[in-house]
Amino acid sequence: MFTPIELADGIYSVGCRDWDIRDFHGYYIPEGTTYNAFLVTGEQNILIDTVKSNFKDELLANISRIMDPKNIDAVISNHTEMDHSGSLSAIMHKIGEDKPLYCSKMGAQNLKNHFNREYNFQVVGSGDTLTLGNRTFSFLETRMLHWPDSMFTYMPDEKILFSSDAFGQHYAGDKFFDDQIGDYIMPHARKYYANILLHFSPRVQTLLADVAKMNLDIRMICPDHGIIWRKDPSRIITAYDRWSRQEPVNKALVIFDSMWESTTKMARTVTSGIESEQVGVRLMNTRKWHRSDIMTEILDAGAVAVGSPTLNNGIFPVIADVLTYIKGLRPQNKLAAAFGSYGWSGEAVKILNKEFEEMKWETVDPGVKVLYVPDEDDLKRCFDLGATLAKKLKEKLNA
């Protein structure tokens, strides 16, 4: 529990900090997260979003520090995912199930599918304006950013945007605003983008263009996770523009796993080859790096080399895990190359090349496969593979 924070006159942050969570559906969050919910008080009292179900008592306690939760007149649900809707049934039970629940068209469908109940759904869409007492809200549907139901709520008088998961970060700490935390928050925001929103980058571009056209004056952005952007909301908008363009930088990754250290030797040599061409490189062992941290590095990398031994005619299980995860998030504009050691059949390189093709990554070389343990000639081929990948990246960046 924390003392509710007044964001503007009568508008409070009443959410909860989850200090303990580390695994957020497969995304590693070393500093926990927050589930932000917002209470707008006035002639009517409106709750925007809720928190994960195991925090419902804490949410109610936070609200109680400001007012009796029973006096909430309406709820706005920007997003159905359970970290934001999990306490909805508790809230609706408390305030009366006949109270209006404002959400998008897909929100109404998805909430029904989650709670199996007919609440008093009031569907709102892009451009709709709603006046409740002395407060005005407008809405912008942001379908597939990042669920079909996702929407933004904007308060034109206060110039506050409640942006659901967009612009969020998984961080729980003693800081609540961008001006308190400074640059420290940006790697968290970047990781969030890479792991949650990257897949929908073309939609982010469209959304940013739409918001620019609407000429919205945004004084504060309140996402559903992490800190609130009040000093400089444009900073995170500019970052989203950059990340969603997926423009590659002069940086390569070598992602690998190994069985008897042969592929490790190859990976280190590929890395040297990349560095010999003055391209920045990071060597990432999939047993040491969490898939979500690899994903964050993928975001702006221009080139990716993947190494896997062949195990039982396939690629290594951990490499398959990481590739499945990366593939789902659809990173674009990558050059790629594969390598790996094998004992008899050696399918791994072929499988990796097929994965690159399916991800629409440009494979720059057929790849290097080595029987058992690499000798000097084999390592020379690995070095050349790295150098070729780096040269192609430099050519692409200079084109």
Place this chain on the structure above:
Amino acid sequence: MDKYECPCGYVYDPAEGDIENGIDPGTAWEDLPESWVCPLCGAEQEYFEKMD
């Protein structure tokens, strides 16, 4: 011509097509190229349902 709805809520309306992705207005559902997927969520055509 029939409209088709994606599980994510996107509706393919043949009258509008999907210009951003190279589908001209007037293109019937049956005439969409196999490679066309939902422009919002990426679901393949087999997941769409015909609307009443």
